[in-house]
Amino acid sequence: MPFTRFVEIGRVAMVSYGPEHGKLVVISDVVDQNRAVIDRPDEIRRVMPFKRLILTDFKCEMTRLAKKKELSAALEESGAFEKFAKSAWGQKLAKRKAKANLSDFERYQAMKKKQTRSKEISKVAESMQ
């Protein structure tokens, strides 16, 4: 199986460590073997080591060290952030976040739903035996 996710200008990556972990960024330039310049439309462009980045499947077409305007335009055209949110990985993250934000009452409702579902399943399983 060949590699499919490459470090390249415009590659969308997720920050996996540090205060901004969980955020999607775009690789704007490569400094050396270990570091890249990453950028986001709403944040300052800065250097980050590759060890803190996880590459995604998505990229956008942009030039090296593009200005914010060009970056935003490129991201919109490629729809990279939206595509990521729709991907299996993105959906998993969204589910986890939703679960963490459940209120006490919502947790109770989820528990009840799970119980009724399990009951139905076990009923069917019983009838099949």
Added chain:
Amino acid sequence: MARAVARLRRACRSKTYHRRGLWAIKKKNGGKFPQHEKKAKNEPAVQKPPKFYPADDTPHPKTRRKVVAAAKLRASITPGTILIILAGRFKGKRVVFLRQLPSGLLLVTGPFAVNGVPLRRVNQAYVIATSTKTDISKVDASKFDDAYFVPAEKKRQKKKGEEEFFEGDKEKKSLPSEYIENQKTVDSALTAGLSEDLKGYLSTRFSLKSNDRPHLLKF
């Protein structure tokens, strides 16, 4: 640096005197600063020395300056909020908050018909406020105050003396019917507005499960 020096120069005593116009005030007052009349000091009343000094120093309690006011209600607790009681007989129970009493304690009720918690006072510190709110506009909670609960709570606290111990358990004094009636009124007003889900929620006790991290739970 130069600005600081200039500022200091301007603030010196003589410059300030001139800027504030103190020279003009003096001039108006005939060369002196105006002074108000000194208040005549009252001669302190002559205290006769006491005829008797006690042999030992009597202990005097220190003056108390602490003012005990009703605790400030947390912003997350509003009338109709569902609270989780954390301590006491009803720990884990989810109850409806009605109002804060003048003493600072919270007036809550199960409702009794749903989970067995009667109209009761609870300290804010032993309560988690959830984000779930119910409608309590139909409930008249203003008629319940701290004095309403004192006889019920006093009955619990009374410790048995020796005589009473040998007499054996007296007949259980049932609550005056007034309490039961009040409970029923409040219950019916409350449960009308509760969905089946909410009723089930209120009748279930809260507990921590293996995967729960309390500091990450959102209530």
